[in-house]
Amino acid sequence: MIPPDHPRYKSLVVREHLAGCARNGIVSWEGLIAHGRGEAFDYLLGEKTSASARNAERTAAALFRTARHPVISVNGNTAALAAREIAGLQEASGALVEVNLFHRTEQRIKDIEVLLTNAGADVFSGPAERLLPLSHDRAWCRREGMYAADVVLVPLEDGDRCDALVAMGKKVIAVDLNPLSRTARAATLTIVDEVTRALPVIAEACSRLTDEECQALLSDIDNTRFLKEAYDEMITRLNHALD
Amino acid sequence: MIPPDHPRYKSLVVREHLAGCARNGIVSWEGLIAHGRGEAFDYLLGEKTSASARNAERTAAALFRTARHPVISVNGNTAALAAREIAGLQEASGALVEVNLFHRTEQRIKDIEVLLTNAGADVFSGPAERLLPLSHDRAWCRREGMYAADVVLVPLEDGDRCDALVAMGKKVIAVDLNPLSRTARAATLTIVDEVTRALPVIAEACSRLTDEECQALLSDIDNTRFLKEAYDEMITRLNHALD
Numbered sequence: 265m266i267p268p269d270h271p272r273y274k275s276l277v278v279r280e281h282l283a284g285c286a287r288n289g290i291v292s293w294e295g296l297i298a299h300g301r302g303e304a305f306d307y308l309l310g311e312k313t314s315a316s317a318r319n320a321e322r323t324a325a326a327l328f329r330t331a332r333h334p335v336i337s338v339n340g341n342t343a344a345l346a347a348r349e350i351a352g353l354q355e356a357s358g359a360l361v362e363v364n365l366f367h368r369t370e371q372r373i374k375d376i377e378v379l380l381t382n383a384g385a386d387v388f389s390g391p392a393e394r395l396l397p398l399s400h401d402r403a404w405c406r407r408e409g410m411y412a413a414d415v416v417l418v419p420l421e422d423g424d425r426c427d428a429l430v431a432m433g434k435k436v437i438a439v440d441l442n443p444l445s446r447t448a449r450a451a452t453l454t455i456v457d458e459v460t461r462a463l464p465v466i467a468e469a470c471s472r473l474t475d476e477e478c479q480a481l482l483s484d485i486d487n488t489r490f491l492k493e494a495y496d497e498m499i500t501r502l503n504h505a506l507d
Numbered sequence: 508m509i510p511p512d513h514p515r516y517k518s519l520v521v522r523e524h525l526a527g528c529a530r531n532g533i534v535s536w537e538g539l540i541a542h543g544r545g546e547a548f549d550y551l552l553g554e555k556t557s558a559s560a561r562n563a564e565r566t567a568a569a570l571f572r573t574a575r576h577p578v579i580s581v582n583g584n585t586a587a588l589a590a591r592e593i594a595g596l597q598e599a600s601g602a603l604v605e606v607n608l609f610h611r612t613e614q615r616i617k618d619i620e621v622l623l624t625n626a627g628a629d630v631f632s633g634p635a636e637r638l639l640p641l642s643h644d645r646a647w648c649r650r651e652g653m654y655a656a657d658v659v660l661v662p663l664e665d666g667d668r669c670d671a672l673v674a675m676g677k678k679v680i681a682v683d684l685n686p687l688s689r690t691a692r693a694a695t696l697t698i699v700d701e702v703t704r705a706l707p708v709i710a711e712a713c714s715r716l717t718d719e720e721c722q723a724l725l726s727d728i729d730n731t732r733f734l735k736e737a738y739d740e741m742i743t744r745l746n747h748a749l750d
Contacts (some may be wrong), residue, residue, distance in 0.1 A: 283540075442552075
């Protein structure tokens, strides 16, 4: 259907896949709009992992490596885009994988859990409780899962929940292409990169980093610097847009 | 459902409206993703009409005022977001309103025509032909409508069709929040502004501009300058993101 020589081929294939996932309920309508926002910011980043983002990804790996109880929180968009990459990161990090949705129904939870399981992830499931200090359905999680976590990876998250997890004393790693978002500013560490590019870099670093390298990366996590470096990437691209 | 004190209330209401329009077929899945891209760029513009965009909107009004046969091309997203504003611009400019879709079915055409008619527009309808030099369904238009136009307003358009219309010798006015898009670069005049903000400004200028003002605005249309000014707006915002 989409001609492989189209200048935006890869982007169009991903869009068609996400639209299919929206049709069968994995992705919400709002998730499609959120994907578009990500596309725009990724375009301004040149659709590649910057040196700064790679550094943030290595820092995320160090947080995973030194965590007591790390959890990867998965929503509809993350599952639709990166189920295999989630499974790979789980294998490298030993983290729990838990589904947490804004537009929550039992059916969606189950469908996403099946999708992740089919991609090779070991999903932490079972009855959820309303444990996070939030008024909407994202308050639901498992007592032995995200509620007990010390490090939580939240790809493609909303600002409220990121705030709530930080306020509970957890170290929160966000993956967010928008470096101006509330999530990006609230997180302990923000990776400004596309999720399918970011997760394999974190996974590889989980396997390769020495303990000394982990300590060095964790000695001084400056999220504001990572955000500033992302703004600078975008500014450079805008400055050369007419070249 | 959405709390009115939410910091992103207006944006969330628009998203919910568009999701509803996707459910009933007015907006395509890809249209939801495109809306997200627009949101991201609008965020970088501070979600307001810049002085540069206002100048482009006045120039668009001058193009309408001096046109022999102006046409406003409407797609699903434009109809869902701005049907009333389209009707208002038609009243001020005397332009034809014609529906033109990328994801084209007779049912979608009809539904969008009804939506526009209910909002007060006088829709130019009837049998279409494959008249534009394009391989996909956007080639369809009416011989006495867009095909015969000298000035065409294409809000939220794709790059291919903008190129094709320019190649046919028409003056093409794009409304596009992404100043880096192929549409923005190919158009005769690009308005980098959100469509519901842009259309009323064009409509008002259609009524108010004197003939002398029209001539002055048209004497030197420099689209590259408008794009450069939009990049500069975004750069300013990124530079002050951490203030």
